[in-house]
Amino acid sequence: MAQFENLGTLSGGDTRSTFTFSSIPSGFKDLWIVGSYVCTNTGLPLRVFINGDSTLGNYASIEARATSGVYTGQQDTGSCYGPYGNNANRYIGFWIKIAAYSTSQYHNVIGSWAAADSLRGDYLTQHMVATTVSSLSLVSAGGSDSYNYQITLFGMGE
Amino acid sequence: MPGTFKLIGEVTGNGSATELSFNSISGYDQLYIVGSVKAVSTGAPSYGNLYIQVNGAAQGNVCRDITLENYPVSGSSSNNFKNTTQNSFGPGRMPNANAINVKASLVSQFEFMFTNVRNTSNRKVLIGRMGYAPVPDATGSTTNTWSYAISGGVFESLVAITGLTFGSDNGAFSTNSSITLYGLANS
Numbered sequence: 001m002a003q004f005e006n007l008g009t010l011s012g013g014d015t016r017s018t019f020t021f022s023s024i025p026s027g028f029k030d031l032w033i034v035g036s037y038v039c040t041n042t043g044l045p046l047r048v049f050i051n052g053d054s055t056l057g058n059y060a061s062i063e064a065r066a067t068s069g070v071y072t073g074q075q076d077t078g079s080c081y082g083p084y085g086n087n088a089n090r091y092i093g094f095w096i097k098i099a100a101y102s103t104s105q106y107h108n109v110i111g112s113w114a115a116a117d118s119l120r121g122d123y124l125t126q127h128m129v130a131t132t133v134s135s136l137s138l139v140s141a142g143g144s145d146s147y148n149y150q151i152t153l154f155g156m157g158e
Numbered sequence: 159m160p161g162t163f164k165l166i167g168e169v170t171g172n173g174s175a176t177e178l179s180f181n182s183i184s185g186y187d188q189l190y191i192v193g194s195v196k197a198v199s200t201g202a203p204s205y206g207n208l209y210i211q212v213n214g215a216a217q218g219n220v221c222r223d224i225t226l227e228n229y230p231v232s233g234s235s236s237n238n239f240k241n242t243t244q245n246s247f248g249p250g251r252m253p254n255a256n257a258i259n260v261k262a263s264l265v266s267q268f269e270f271m272f273t274n275v276r277n278t279s280n281r282k283v284l285i286g287r288m289g290y291a292p293v294p295d296a297t298g299s300t301t302n303t304w305s306y307a308i309s310g311g312v313f314e315s316l317v318a319i320t321g322l323t324f325g326s327d328n329g330a331f332s333t334n335s336s337i338t339l340y341g342l343a344n345s
Contacts, residue, residue, distance in 0.1 A: 006161030009344045013279075034188050034342065036273040036283050091312055093273040093283025114285045114311065122287070148280050150273070152187065152344045154161055 004156055007031075011150040015040065017140040021153045024134050026102040029157030033096040033136070037149035039085030039115075044142040047080040048096060048109045050127045051135050056080055058129050065121035081123040082138065083113040090115050091148075101133035162186070162343035169324075169339075171331030173198055177211075178337055179323040184276070186341035189319065191270040191286075193337035197328040199262040206328025208260050208268070208288065212313050213321050260326040265334065266290040275319045275341075282313040 005028070008021050024031070039046075059080040065072045083094040094113035101107060109125040136153070140146065164186075169178040183189070195208060260266060268288035274280040313319070324337055 004161055004163035006344050034271065034273065036280065038280075091281045091283055093271070093285050093312075095271055095285060112285050112287065114283055150187070150277060150280065150344075152161075152342075154163070154342070156163075 004154060007153040007155050009150070009152040010035075013148055015145040015147045016149075017145050019046075019138040019146075019149065019151055020135060021137075022135040024101070024136065024153070025155070026132065028102070028155030029100065030155075031096075031098040031101050031133070031136070032154045032156055033151065034094070034154070035149065035151030036091055036093040037083075037146040037151065038089060038091055040088050040145045040147065041085055041140065041142045042088050043086055044140060045080075045082045045084045046092075046138045046146070047141050048082045048111070048125060049080065049137045049139055050107060050109070050129075050133055051131060052137060053127065053129065054139065059125055059127055061123055061125040063121060063123040065119070065123075080125050082109075082111060082125070084119065084121055085115065086119045087115075090119075092119075098133060098136075104130050104132050106130060107133055161345065162341065164341045164343075166339040166341050169337050171195070171333050171335030173333050174330050176330050177323050177325040178331060178335070179321065180339050181321045183320050183322065183339075183341070184318070185343060186275050187273075187277070187344045188342040189272040189275050189322070190340040190342060191272075191322075191337060192268070192340075193324070193335075194265050194267045195260050195324075195326070195335040195337065196265045196332040197260045197262040197326055198330045198332045204263065204328075205261045206326060208266070209325045209327060210270075210284070211323040211325065212282070212315075212319055213317065214323070260328045260331070261290060262328065262332075264290045272313070272319060272322075278316050278318055281316065282319060284311045284313065 007024060010019050056078045060077040061079045061081040062075040063081040065084060083092050085092055092113055092115040094111060096109055096111040098107055098109055107127050112122050114120045166183065167180060169180065266288055268286060270284060270286035272282050272284055274282045
């Protein structure tokens, strides 16, 4: 098996609120998502849901974020942080890493992002359900929309 | 579906150059950069920015940068971010201010990524982090502070990235400075 493989790319100029990579194959060591999008909403994250699990109580997050010269640090159970848009129509770039995704354990989603509105942050989200990861969804917390997106899921390692 | 994760090249300091460049970049959707840098000790300021130029200095790119620094401070693990700064730069530079430093006393480590590298419809976003840790003396004590910064910016020109230049505002890169560039392609 290849050491590095594209497991899917989502790209387009249409407006949508959910990006899903489904039927993720096992066999790689780690997953890496990289991409960018333009956010139409304000003050809302693009949550990362594992296997379609949208129950926030199954997630715990810690986040370090800075915007407009003010630092915000927070840690919560029942939250699922992700790339964050603070102002409408700004480009947001991000990467997400998930280690050992094909084993039945709690999984950490480790992410970083930057936006055109002087916004920048890191986060770590734990999915508190022992499972293997077969799908990943990025879902707008406000049911709002993103466009001009190009998001790719890579599998890494044999 | 095949993807690409390829080593494009490595540049190293020679003790006299203040800029290290990659040229003729093509065929990638993302660029991933890993490096460790140190300045030659010249009695210059104790630190200076590591800046990044995209496609040379004449692109008129307007970049914004925000930095969290000094985390953790003195080994503390609680919320000790401070001196958050916000800067706008341009044209021609994408510097990373304050804690994203090139120092003469310590090696700074970093990783960066650019998105939308060959996409001429979307703007390119820089995501990165950089930091340094103090080197303990023989007694285990340290006199330098830790620093860790997360930083990002947007290169607003709708052109493909074909060249990157990493520069030091603190004089020449030392010979143990190294920057490695990887290219990721979606297909």
